[in-house]
Amino acid sequence: MALTAGIVGLPNVGKSTLFNAITNAGAEMANYPFATIDPNVGMVEVPDARLDRIQELIPAKKVVPTTFEFTDIAGIVKGASKGEGLGNKFLENIRQVDAIVHVVRAFDDDNITHVSGKIDPLDDIETINLELGLSDLEAVDKRLAKVQRAAKGSDKAAKAELAVLEKIKPVLEAGKSVRTIDFTDDEKPIVKGLFLLTSKPVLYVANIAEDDMADPENSKYFKPIQDYAAKEGAEAIAVAAEAEEEIAQLDDDEKADFLEAEGVKEPGLNRLIRASYHLLGLQTFFTAGGKETRAWTFKKGTKAPQAAGIIHSDFERGFIRAEVMAFEDLDKYQTQSAVKEAGKLRLEGKDYVMNDGDIVEFRFNV
């Protein structure tokens, strides 16, 4: 499964700083473009207040949050799709990820070099999206040349793919992303098979100044980024990557003090992590009542036996049923027996589709 969110953007905008803030992985951060060449991969813990509440109601020795993967990718520059700045290699790195976290510089600082010499978030976003789009256009053209020939005969799959390619091409030519197109359910798997960069789900991250942390809406750079994202049906989040990276080094008490001094309730990073998790189509179920209270990650739409298999392959092989209660019900009724008395403890079979927030006990026999 191991889906990964790729951190993408122009060089020197704070991608590795953000990556380090969320993973504590210690990737190289430096005030010059192309500090990152090879992708950095790291795991991120998903902050989830539900886990603490479950632990409060059903105490266990240990609390284990769930994790997922981030990949920090080299900067993309104008001309990347034509091979500029090792562009082909870096675009290939983006092709490997399942969703794009697009970092945009939204802070002034004369000491930090900007590759185009000015701070202009929309121009930056469009530069990146144009390169991704041009790379997609090249891929679509290549594919078209192949499929057109096959579609002349009786090859139904080729005809279907041809129709999809012909739908995509003019959109890319107009400088727009494939994700702005509405595809039918029949077309969707074909689009997926094309591995186009601009079809990946995206989250825009405005890397703001520490001064704007308490009130990101105050940053003059954030609003245009939000508007741009909204037009694509995407989300935008503001994070002060450098300050967050410093906060991440602190112990819990110091962290709380720092956040209070900044006037911030929750690190912007937490929202970023959760938004990235949802962008990847990931959800969480919990196990409780044993040695540990634990959160587990599954892909939206996963059925109970496969979810059981995430814990242990024996659980899937010998799956009998799942005892499930919704987090909201435990939160409300406070004990498992009260949930049961209220008729909210369910027995689910092998066709049950897991819900986010399910607290589960799997019954199995091997």
Ligand SMILES: Nc1ncnc2c1ncn2[C@@H]1O[C@H](COP(=O)(O)OP(=O)(O)OP(=O)(O)O)[C@@H](O)[C@H]1O
């Ligand atoms: N919000 C911010 N405010 C001020 N400075 C920042 C902020 N975020 C990052 N920086 C600084 O910007 C510089 C570039 O950061 P970083 O190396 O993380 O960028 P990058 O996007 O990974 O670059 P590259 O493409 O070269 O790998 C560093 O000096 C970092 O400290």
Ligand SMILES: [Mg+2]
């Ligand atoms: Mg970097």
